[in-house]
Amino acid sequence: MAEVLVLVKVADGKVNKATLEALTIARSLGEPAAVVVGAPADVVETLGEYGATKVYAADAEELRDYLVAPKVTVLEQLVREASPAAVLIPSTQEGKEIAGRLAVRLDNGVLIDVNELAVDGTATQVVFAGGTIVKSRVTRGIPLVTVRPSSVTPTPAPTTPAVVPVSVTLSDADKAARVVERVVEAKGARPELTEASIVVSGGRGVGSADNFKLVEELADLLGGAVGASRAATDSGFYPHQFQVGQTGKTVSPQLYVALGISGAIQHRAGMQTSKTIVAVNKDAEAPIFELADFGVVGDLFAVVPQAAEEIRKRKG
Structure with a gap:
């Protein structure tokens, strides 16, 4: 051959x-x-x-x-x-x-x-x-x-x-183009976004950069990476290098959790091959529910803390 x-x-x-x-x-x-x-x-x-x-x-x-x-x-x-x-x-x-x-x-x-x-x-x-x-x-x-x-x-x-x-x-x-310096990017304990088996992403519905701590907390409890929609990164809620979507990174984890993400086609292009998709959104008509395996229609600020507490109980 x-x-x-x-x-x-x-x-x-x-x-x-x-x-x-x-x-x-x-x-x-x-x-x-x-x-x-x-x-x-x-x-x-x-x-x-x-x-x-x-x-x-x-x-x-x-x-x-x-x-x-x-x-x-x-x-x-x-x-x-x-x-x-x-x-x-x-x-x-x-x-x-x-x-x-x-x-x-x-x-x-x-x-x-x-x-x-x-x-x-x-x-x-x-x-x-x-x-x-x-x-x-x-x-x-x-x-x-x-x-x-x-x-x-x-x-x-x-x-x-x-x-x-x-x-x-x-x-x-x-x-013609020479490397003059290499700087190692500081990395935390979370897995790299494109290689993680679990990804928790936040969208415009998260509301602010401070509120993204909720997304990070859930990701850390699950041992996953943090992602964000283009709307969230463009709004300054989270750094652009964590954007998932057509103009961001493509991920295909075992579990993808979408928090406050409407599910625009641009975002779906970067995560639609995920094995299991869980979505939380207060809009029952959000397109993300067409793709989700499990959907929760509700306020993420009420749903996520409850989910986090249940995870802690099961881990404890």
């Missing part, structure tokens, strides 16, 4: 969930081959656990010093040398730029935010904020796609991957 290249994204020394999802999809297309650029070698075991039969390791010091372009160069070289069946890249902001640049260099078609990829290269994409599902295919070159976060559940398939060192010579163009 031909190789399927998967670009690895590493955060805090760990392989992120989006990469594991891409490896899961890659197994149905060919032999998954992970591409690690400038990352520590201790991720090889994790990549093998999720089916990577080979790990291309481009770990030269200079690859860490420049933005985006070196990763494109590594992928371009591997595509020309290995003739893979497809290239999968996590659909992050950086991943989309890498895919676009790689498509130009290879004179190849590219598909963004793909949910599924069939063996024949036909991709499934959800467009217009989840209102339409389309089938697409690259007509020039190999399937070059970015995989939408939370499209599939990462499934282990343990292997012992062979590690293949990759040597790359960067051009002057690759060195």
Whole structure:
């Protein structure tokens, strides 16, 4: 079987969930081959656990010093040398730029935010904020796609991957943008939003930034992450990096709790694949109830404290 290249994204020394999802999809297309650029070698075991039969390791010091372009160069070289069946890249902001640049260099078609990829290269994409599902295919070159976060559940398939060192010579163009400083973002005890199995989100109905403490409290009791609707972040209730929706982050947890969120299509596009959805809203006609598995019509400031107290009793 031909190789399927998967670009690895590493955060805090760990392989992120989006990469594991891409490896899961890659197994149905060919032999998954992970591409690690400038990352520590201790991720090889994790990549093998999720089916990577080979790990291309481009770990030269200079690859860490420049933005985006070196990763494109590594992928371009591997595509020309290995003739893979497809290239999968996590659909992050950086991943989309890498895919676009790689498509130009290879004179190849590219598909963004793909949910599924069939063996024949036909991709499934959800467009217009989840209102339409389309089938697409690259007509020039190999399937070059970015995989939408939370499209599939990462499934282990343990292997012992062979590690293949990759040597790359960067051009002057690759060195046009240099990293001059890295600052580690301070993180609390809550799980990362896109990787959490439980997410509690607040919307305009929460009313204020101070009232978001209620959302945080419920999330902490459940061991989940905190999210927010676009209306809430635009109103200054919560930071924009926690926005869930078409223009925010896509989540697909086991449990999604929507507090004071009306359920506009923009928000639904970012959470509608959640396994179980619970909504609390005082408006019985709110669109979120069309999507919810369990709905409570009521004042969240009365409902949530009662739910929190019941959770404490059961945990105690």
